[in-house]
Amino acid sequence: MRCRVLVLCAFICLFVLLVEGRQRKVSRSGARSVAVQNRQRNHRRTNNNNSNARRGNRLSARSNNQKRRRLNAAKRNKRRSSLAKKSERKSTSSASSGSSYATIPLDFKQNFVRTTDNLRADKVFVAHRYGGSFAKTNGSARLTNTGNMEYTCKMTLGTPKQSFTVLPDTGSSNVWVPGLYCTSKACRTHNRYRPRKSSTFIKVGKKFAIEYGSGAVQGVLAKDKLGIAGLSIANQTFAITTNEPGSAFVDALFDGILGLGYESISVDKVKTPVQNMCSQGVISTCKFAICMRGGGSSSRGGVIIFGSTDTSAYTGTNSYTYTPVTKKGYWQFALEAFYVGSTKVSGTSQAIVDSGTSLIAAPCAIYHKINKIIGCTETSSGECWMKCSKAVKAFTFVVNGQKLVIPGDKMKMRVRTNKGNIVCISVVTCMNTNFWILGDPFMRNYCTVFDMANNKIGFASST
Template identity: 65%
Template sequence: MRCRILVLCAIICLFVILTEARQRRVNHSAYRRSLAVRSGHRIELRSARQGRRLAVRARNQRKRRLNAAKRSRRRRNLAIKSNRETKAKTEPNVSSGSTYAALPLDFQPNFVRTTDHLRSEKVFLANRYGFSFATTSGAATLANHGNMQYTCKMNIGTPKQMFTVIPDTGSSNIWVPGPHCKSEGCQNHKKYRPAKSSTYARNGKSFAITYGSGSVTGVLAKDTVGIAGLAVPNQTFAMTTKEPGSLFVTSKFDGILGLGYQSIAVDNVKTLVQNMCSEDVISSCKFAICMKGGGTSSRGGALMFGSSSTSAYSGSNSYTYTPVTKQGYWQFTLQDIYVGSTKVAGSAQAIVDSGTSLITAPTAIYNKINEIIGCTATSSGECWMKCAKKIPDFAFVVAGKKLVVKGNKMKLKVRTKRGKTVCISAVTEMPGEPVILGDAFIRHFCTEFDLANNRIGFAATTSAT
């Protein structure tokens, strides 16, 4: 009995063992299948991504190959076209029976011309033909105010500040109203504003100059000064702080452009024309003035720098030259003065002064002239006459040539305080030499002021009225 029980227990144990073993195999198989499924998903995802990347790469490679093929075809077509054109150009253009041929000139399509190329070409031409391209010059238009004042435009600073100035060969400084000028003469005129100029440079040295009709004071400064299309950088000029005198109140000008020699410049300032010459702003170191008359002309002639081509005003460029005898004012020897056939003066020193409207003469000469023309002298040095009165011609002898001014041009119409119109002689009294030839003389002769040769030239004009 006991043996049976033991056998039964052994069979039961064996069954349990076999059952557990079978369950373990089932579980292990399921786990392996799960791992396989998860691994398969990962492999599929990785394969999909790799496939997409490969597809994009393949498309890009196809595009590059297509673009490369297009470029290659384009280059081949251009090369074929270029070869055809070159062949056509290089082959002689010979028609039936003709004896000529057209040869091509080299052309560089992307060539860029520079200023250096132009300068080199000018140097080449100058050397070949023996002339110079450095012929800088300019002309400023003059305005005539009643035959008493001639003005032109001048600019100072950057940007340009415009001024109306008198070109004055009887002085050598430039001045315009400054920003701090409170005088009545400054109130109705353009003021220079240094704060508005990027090229202004402070000097600060005091300035004072006296004229026959008034005096001005101020301070010196530096800036770019331009006239007639020409410009001089760092030009010294004066900004006025005071302008006493009634002349500056009623004047048509803002300031003065001095055109005399440096030796008479206040503070020994280098003049504008000197700087034009030394800095090669003008190639010919001279200037010329041509004035037109009439008294009501808005275009009163021209002021020219670097040139004396005045035929447009004088009718010719035939100048009579005489040397400067003293380099300060434009002074020379006036050999004789005639009124009609009467000689009223022998050799005398004379000055050409564009800032003066009249002609002045020493007392003895003045009295002789008045006696001949029959005018009535006044205590103020004027000589009155009726405007209908005829007077003989005047002749000024320069370098052996008579420069003639018609008698009726030596009378100036003026209006009295009572409203009457009378005429006065263009000659006024100033004791002692020199004779001063102002606008009443210059109006009839284009006048050249030659700094390079220190001489003055006169060309008779047919346009003076």
């Protein structure tokens, strides 16, 4: 009996040991499983944290880039705004009437010496422009360049801007520049307009031609944005030349022409730049002024002012002698009388102010009287020569009852002959017309206001 009890106890103890061993095994396996799960969970958490960190870094970098771009854009805008304000302060101001205006400097070639050929070339241009004729040039004279047209300014066309040097010309009304497909030598030696590089170019396609002494400049009409003096004119019609024959424009100091006359003399009746400035509200006062300086050692030859008559920097005053325009085409007015010294040479006649002419052209009868009084020697080619040391009496132009006096020493100019000698000639030449053409020699002494709104011209003595 006792043995049975002992055996039973042994079985019970063994069973208990077996059960406890299994429980410990299950417990250890569970612990390992939990540990693995914890490690996996921690690993996933770490990966998520790393991924979030990387995403955060990318977002932070992107945010920093955006901030930098915003800061750079703000700086650029600030610089643009600052430059625009400076430009506005320089080129645009408000007068008491609230009108705005802008100025552009005229360039003048330093130490330029005219030749007799220069002058003869200029006379050919003037004769064709006004339908007159001069005394015939001698057979040996060759028209080789137009360097006599010295006063130029800057103009742009297109978007982005293409820059050109142009001759501001009150004796014509069209704008033209050399074209990309023009094969003439004159085009190849100057800046050429490229239509495909402008996003604001508009093709018109109508053929264009304008007569000059050596032939017609030919081309086609187009429209584009024109910029001058900080002002912008939309859809300005201009000509792109396809042919500039001969040698007339090869050595010219300008690429093209900026016409400042009335629309009535515009080829194809194209609206002029000043007309468009007025109609588009670019300038609120429909007028402009030109002041020319006499050169010397300065490369600046004066100024054109669009939208204002304030020429006080060149005249010391804003008091003008005004006279009505007698014919709206050229800037034409009544010249009441003309004197050399105290001698009256002529009575009432018509006169035209022309910034594109380097001489003063008088009717031939008046021309001969002037030469007799000042004692110069007329040549067969239409000049009147004298010694540079010769004293010349003052010239007086009477306009609207006021005397506009020019000292005699400013009525002669130094030129180089074909033989290389330096002589002086009178700035007055002869033309077979019944009116005067007052070019640069007159405008160098009198700032001229061209008032298109009231159709009048004003003169103020330059200082």
